[in-house]
Amino acid sequence: MRIVHDLAQAPPPSPSPRGGWGGYVTIGVFDGIHRGHQQLITRMVKAAHSTTGVAVALTFDPHPATVLGHEPLPLLTTVEERAELLAALGLDVMVVLHFTSTTAHTPATAFVEALIHHLRLTELWAGPDFTLGHRREGDIPFLRRLGAERGFTVRVVEPLVWEGTLVSSSRVRAALKTGDVPQATGCLGRPYRLAGVVAPPPPRGGWEGTNVSLPPERLIPTGGVYACLAHTEQLGTHPAVVSVGTRPIFGGHTPVVEAHLLDFDGDLCDQVLALDFIARLRDEWAFPTPRQVADCRLRIADWLGEAR
Secondary structure: OEEEOOHHHOOOOOOEOOEOOOEEEEEOOOOOOOHHHHHHHHHHHHHHHOOOOEEEEEEEEOOHHHHOOOOOOOEOOOHHHHHHHHHHOOOOEEEEEEOOHHHHOOOHHHHHHHHHHHHOEEEEEEOOOOOOOHHHOOOHHHHHHHHHHHOOEEEEOOOOEEOOEEOOHHHHHHHHHOOOHHHHHHHHOOOEEEEEEEOOOOOOOOOOOEEEEOOOOEOOOOOEEEEEEEEEOOOEEEEEEEEEEOOHHHOOOOOEEEEEEOOOOOOOOOOEEEEEEEEEEEOOOOOOOHHHHHHHHHHHHHHHHHHO
């Protein structure tokens, strides 16, 4: 998958192996790449590749809400994580546009003309509530009329409903903020993942855990103790118990994510550690004795063995 940051860079440097191409395009933040996103993009990719099309996802950075003056949303994925997930779906091109006030004030017609010029827009794929352009003027009826004039088709994919409710990024955020890990996993189609660099240990260790330094814009699940799978590029995957909170054993107040790899003994400092959240075990707690720490590790190891 090719990643570009300017529409002018979007066409591939050479013709597609399938011959001349047209752009099959979908637009959105796609935060989390949940099952609804996956459904839309998978269908678009299949349609594009069944012809001479190139499948393109256009996303924004930063999140438009931060530019439009709304309260910033905690993100489920970084741009890099979105790219990795989209590539796995077979996407050909990911366009990451820097969202500014100029972007927000671009008329829908002008934005579509840019898609036609730079992406050879053939089909625009979206959900039924999709809008584009200044004051959200480019809704589905508007875009279909424009498509009839300019020679592109609008394909609408109905949103995914799971357990009676629409799958959405906001639903995933709400689940994680209440510690409902199964709900988040069901919407995402995979465990929620947090990845960060392992920080040097503090002067006083809580329960000899590994502190993970995370991007400030990422959503951290509500405080508590979690069963996780921890991944490192060099050292593989290990079951882990993860404490999210303020390290109450020392009366701390600064939020931290502290991972405890159950079958690993080594130095992870400065390595990237990815944590997949499998289950929330209980509220945040303090561990007054080493025995209680050991008991906790044994219970988590048993649970992970059953989950596998």
